[in-house]
Amino acid sequence: MKLHPVLEAVTQRIRERSAPTRSTYLTRLAQASNRDRGADRMGCANVAHAFAGVPADDRFRVVAERAPNIAIVNSYNDMLSAHAPFATFPDIIKDEARRHGATAQVAAGVPAMCDGVTQGTAGMELSLFSRDTIAMSTAVGLTHDVFDAALMLGICDKIVPGLLIGALHFGHLPTVFVPGGPMPSGLSNNDKAKVRELAAQGLVGRAELLEAESKAYHTQGTCTFYGTANSNQMLMEAMGLHVPGSAFIQPQKQLREELTREAVRTALGIVKGRRFAPIGHVVDERCIVNAMTALLATGGSTNHLIHWVAVARAAGMVIDWDDFDRLSDVVPLLSRVYPNGSADVNAFQEAGGPGYVIRELLDAGLMHEDVLTVREGGLREYTREPHAQGERLAWRPIEASRDESVVRPAAQPFSPTGGLKLLTGNLGRCVIKVSAVPEDRHVIEAPARIFDSQEALQAAFKAGELERDVVCVVRWQGPRANGMPELHKLTPSLAVLQGKGFRVALVTDGRMSGASGKVPAAIHVSPEAAAGGPLARLRDGDVVRLDGVAGTLNALVDAQEWNARTPATISDAQRDANGLGLGRELFAGMRRNALAAEEGACTWL
Missing domain, CATH: 1.10.287 (Helix Hairpins)
Structure with missing residues (x-):
């Protein structure tokens, strides 16, 4: 199938825009690739330290026999359901590596926090910055520089983007991502x-x-709604960084262990077969566009409009929200998974899952097929599903959708366009997830009520002050103000107001998470209020028009009056409240240095 012209144009736009930075990145990769292996290159004391803790047989194998050595970067902890399964993965990986004459070491453990635990609390203000902390932790582990390949064990919201950003800074290494799977419904x-x-x-x-x-x-496993965690897994499949079809196999199933072992075999297949597939070359502009397309086709998490900008930057590429918006105009919505439907990810998997969606997009010319992946068979391998064939792992084709209320063919989509929309106007640039919003709510025009915190909005709701048509504006929620927390705790209150027949919307420079629901929400407003953005000019009673059809967000205020207004500034009390307690003091430098949401909210550039 010939590539869709818009897909081709967006890819070319990214390629041309990124040429200088991508060239510099690839030059750095080539320099790292052309060195001798670590155990040969390093001093004897360095090598002794690197392998002192491993069994003697492994030490002999990697040093004397020059066997491949795989880095394991693990996000395990046992308080979070999605990460608890990773406790057993390192031993499985080491065992499989030994079976193939190789070794594996846990190079790093990275933090993994749960937005579900911290939602609506002060701890949530560390969530976005945990992504860059994870990237740095990944780099610390890989900096020991004695590895021939890497396996990234991660699954949830900031963890996979953080691991990916960290891995791309070691882009010369073949790298396979290893998920844990969702919990049963x-x-x-x-x-x-x-x-x-x-x-x-x-x-x-x-x-x-x-x-x-x-x-x-x-129980153990990711949450079953299609939020950021499960969107991560869809995107890893679309980017060719998983063992095909491994995204949504539950941790309790035997197939999960076999797929983990296959991840080891996949990494070793690249190293021992001398196949050119380092992650820095796998993740090119075509791969990034494939991820964006998969996100749009499945109505995935709005968080990825921030994270994948940062991921692209880590690989020397520059993307923006215009790229997402242009793709959204031509990419059909092929799945309905909660909050965009009633099914959960287990039902999505049963209906055909990532493999079905990827096949439909490839056949419609809406994904690049000529890409490098961790598998020798390329992206077509990701259109099949794994199963046990006796004692062997095998893959079979996915035929027609097994449930067209969950996944549909590209010729008969739920919607002819993707689930995300760019909004622009005198209130800045932002995004809305329209796929979950009823069509009669795509345009909201109502007086604004300004809040400086989500707690203030909830208090107004409980006091009955919002029983009317209203656009709730929550500002001082951007990266520089307080780390850009998700405001998902506001969803039930706003949904109640909408259920009563009021025309309600949320406008914020914060995030609403992958669980953005049926209430229209213009989020990630940039520039943020704390950076002098236009939300700081809004006043109570200003009429705001959110138009998800035309793609606009405006305060309907006379231009002369609007321009004459002095922007509000965040109070000292509010700033102190955003920066003190629960370790937030340690992240002050990140708040100061964070780029805008559309620039990935990066703290390392």
């Missing part, structure tokens, strides 16, 4: 959301709410 996401809305209205108490939440989040 519990209480449905729709039923959970209903209980949350009842709780927001005071119609059920804490006991009932906790019971519902505990039935939804009940």
